[in-house]
Amino acid sequence: MSKRDNDEQKFFLVRADILPEAILKTAQAKDIISKGKVETVNQAVDKVGLSRSAFYKYRDGVFPLQDPLKGTIVSLSMLLEHRAGILSQVLNTIARANANILTINQNIPLQGVGHVTISVEIAQMSVSLDKLLKNLSDLAGVVKVELVGQA
Incomplete structure (x- = not known):
């Protein structure tokens, strides 16, 4: 988004x-x-x-609602400006939401923008998924955030 x-x-x-x-x-x-x-x-x-x-x-x-007792994993796709500290801010924002980062895949930045995919377990998250996406989108250096999958 x-x-x-x-x-x-x-x-x-x-x-x-x-x-x-x-x-x-x-x-x-x-x-x-x-x-x-x-x-x-x-x-x-x-x-x-x-x-x-x-x-x-x-x-x-259309997405099925997962049973929160089973845990829910979402995949987030992000475009980040290639500057020091931006990925760290993203990870800290996710951690402050009490979400558990499972995987991080990062590509080599091209033309000043890098693509990062992060899988996050959100069962114990302290904010809504909408709020997490907004918080990530509002970070300086975050060009785009998309929810690309749910398991």
Whole structure:
């Protein structure tokens, strides 16, 4: 999420019974795909009775809620300016949120910007995921922050 998109992207916890059918079926299709029960998106949408266009419309916005007792791992992708101390600030921000850093992958900076992917266990986090993303986005030297996965 970029700094200017930060105020636009919000997450909500919504009961499944009030969601439109297309969103529920998208979640079902994603679950079938992730568990390897089908090989293609076509097979998944056929199995749940959903159009491919509806699946592609909603797939990037539908995520299952994980049981907090099992722990939740998120992957964050970030673009950071190539300056001393920026990654340290990112790690300190995550630590202050009481999140547990599991992995850090960092690429060689190109044109003054480096790509970093961090996997974080958030089950014991003291702030919401939205707040953590905002705090990271607000750091000087952080160009972009995106939530790219959840396990």
